[in-house]
Amino acid sequence: MTELKDLKDKIAVIGVGNTRYGNFPEIDDYGLAAHAFRNAVQDCGIDKDKIDGLLVSRIPYYARMGEVLGLNPKWTITLPGHGRMSGMGIIEAATAIAAGHCDYAALLYANIGRSRRVNYGGDESPGTWDPWGFTSPGAAHAMMFRRHMELYGTTTRQLAEVSVSIRYHACLNPDAVMRNPITIEDHESARFITAPLRLLDYCLINDGAVCLILTSKERAKDFAKPPVLISGFGAQETYSPSSIANFDMDFWYPAISAAGKQAYDMAGVGHKDVDALMCYDNFSPTVLFSLEGLGFCGRGESGAFVENGGLSLGGKLPVNTDGGHLSNSYMQGWALNVEAVRQLRRECGARQIPDCEVVQYVQPTPCTRSIIYTRG
């Protein structure tokens, strides 16, 4: 049997593509995904008929997707539209290629939540605690951040640093949805959605689609762009309390630590080697939880870590250099993985990290995943 760590540097991302991000009521999920797919195919120059693996997330019907793209692969997986599926999907596709299920896998994600007025709460997503009015992932993250404030003295001004740094990056990204700079004061005076969280702690809701194309390292040499290698990954679920959705009493600290350690050990890199962190910022507190769980700072010390632009380009650890979910686009982790690839290819223009060699992705969720990408 192959061990997971033997997959170090064996699988590469060869093509990435995305649509514009915004409000597109005139196009459906298949249409958005098709545009992202075409952009990824053009990015690497692959003959699309070579693609023999298809993974879709938040797309209604995989077979219709295949029909739309003219694909008849020999490996298909469909994942629900939860953000945590991005890290899971990339790891699943990598292992499928390594196992020989397919040679070239296209991973597609599309979201039409903006134009279709998705609320992410209330009767749209029924839960155990509706009779008490407790609903929405944002409220669960507010509940966690209140605990973090009480346990460690973390302040909302420190939390503001996360949103301010990530918005700064969005201002350097011509494709980002939100491109006006914000300050800590702007954060502190924004309206509450679920106190202690305010509007600027919440991710955007926008339409768009993303595609990644993966293959083996050997085959990756044949394409237009330098391959970016998947050097390490790690995983840990936390399924209790699932009745309190998107919540963990411990901020997923044990799971993030475990997934991070697996990824670091597999890739053979440490914190000092990581040039940028792409963190699933559905709500700003997840960035704090990630920094602690991965060990970039001690437990309870993330508030101090992020102060004075610690997460901005040129700071201690640049986070979400594309503007993340908070300010670039709500592509539920997929666009962050694309940004990792673009940083390592050094295609990022004004937001490029100099000499970028190692980028880490992390999603602190009930299905925690971390992936380490390198230039190989």
Add this chain to the structure above:
Amino acid sequence: MSYNKPLPRLDTLNKPFWDATKQNRFLLQHCPSCGDTRFPPGPVCPKCLAGEQTWIEASGKGTLESWVDMHRAYWDGYKDELPYRVCLVRLEEGPVVVSNLVDKTENLRMGAPVKVVFEAVTDEVTLPKFTLA
């Protein structure tokens, strides 16, 4: 005026809980085989997988683990009472539950002792809520 906030969806598993709240009693599902106690109820014990589960009456006492103030009405019934307060309570018996804290004070601390109060919101449903003890 009729009650226009969400009501619990009763099923065979949770019906004993909602029957008991009507009598101002707070029940927790309990495993007679291994002693595990939980809320919400499940079809088997998640520790030992025993299928026969019973109920025990909780003391109604606990401590405040966290709280939030909801400033957005995801249901129309909340529009006129924003913000409203939701709390996370660790019960004396172990399980953690979400509820409403009826106190309006800003002077709250994690770990504060709380106790259950019962509010009959319709003829059929009584909601357990919490207040500072």
